[in-house]
Amino acid sequence: METGNRKTRKSVPSAKKGRTAAPVKVIDWVGVERAYCGTRQSTRDIGKAFGISHTMVAKHAAAKGWARPSKDQIPNPPPRKGTTELEPRQERFVQEYLIDLNGTQAYMRAEPGTTEKSARTQASRMLAKVNVQKRIAAERSKTATKLELTCERVLAGYTKLAFFDMRQAYHDSGALKLPHELDEDTAAAIAGYETVEMDGGGT
Template structure:
């Protein structure tokens, strides 16, 4: 058994959250083997529930608060109480029964909330896969509707606990203003159908595509297509610089990233999509407006204009009719 699996068994055994039967199913070993390892390494199994542990932590927080109040001035009491409330506030509790999660899914959700890394969360939750297998298994759990709902609810609860300040708002504007739109959508120059075909002939994806094209040509009473370029066309490859059909420039294609995986500034920039007559349109927040808001906040843009007369006095107006010479003389006096 690998070291990560051994440490996972120790963690779950000592936590006392799972029964030995459930652990045996997860790690693929017998209950007797788990007991044997616990006896050999001296593991101590906790009998306390998560609720009891949280209450104990809350009680300690109260004791610390009382000690601070005895040694603090009245002006500091409110600030210290506020800090303790933030520090001692319980994290969002994932109730597996509420969301209908299995034990593995419940552990995955809690581990994912630590660093938002699905593959790492899968391994810490007891997953056995490695490399691409681990990523595929982690993605399968992550895309589960129940798991996704639990994660979104937990992240929303975390945001509600976060206090919004002017600095936070400024950071949001700055993130939008400097976000890389290529993390949402890209315009790529990729290979054409002739770039990697034999003798730069038209290349098909597979035999099925070729047969479908042949049937379509036969129905339309047109000559059948040729497959001298072979099969295996991959539209994600770069252009062949020697291709005589596209002159090495390839073909332009739009690519949209999976917005469910957007994080940080790119997530704030993304505002949705719109499907219309000409296809899909990605909607983003206005980066220029966000940059202006940052500049205004830093005092780089003046939006207030003041008009005054000589020596800062009010602007005088005359309602009498004046000739051109009188108006010029009046103007010279005003500019004095």
């Protein structure tokens, strides 16, 4: 015969086999506060950096009384990744494109095995990206500077060709001037000489 109070056993739920409890996410609120109060990054960018939503950032900032810095205090944030930086495949495309400025061929060289039809489509998409356009423009400008190539110099070259006077290549006697006898403008307009040797005494 049993006496005394009966103790009821409480069943403890057991974790199902193969499952583990989800780890608790730790949010670096100190870092969030530093980014919120010390930079002009958007709440969306801050949220992405710390793995939380921009709404959570805004609510926490309002609850804690955080204040954003003024434009005079903090310079503009660095540009987002993708606006100036290039992915490796984009960089390969740009370098190939600078060779002949042919988008389709550049993409085929950058991505071997790509069909011409697909390369034409992908090249068009590449050239539509702002960061790719900026890199191409920067590289071409760098090349032009290195070669001292300016719009004025190019136009001057075209002017020499447009107003070239063939008579400047001959002496008053009618004999063709030798290369070292040509003035600068005439020499620039002539692509080259073709010399034909003939046997003396021939008809």
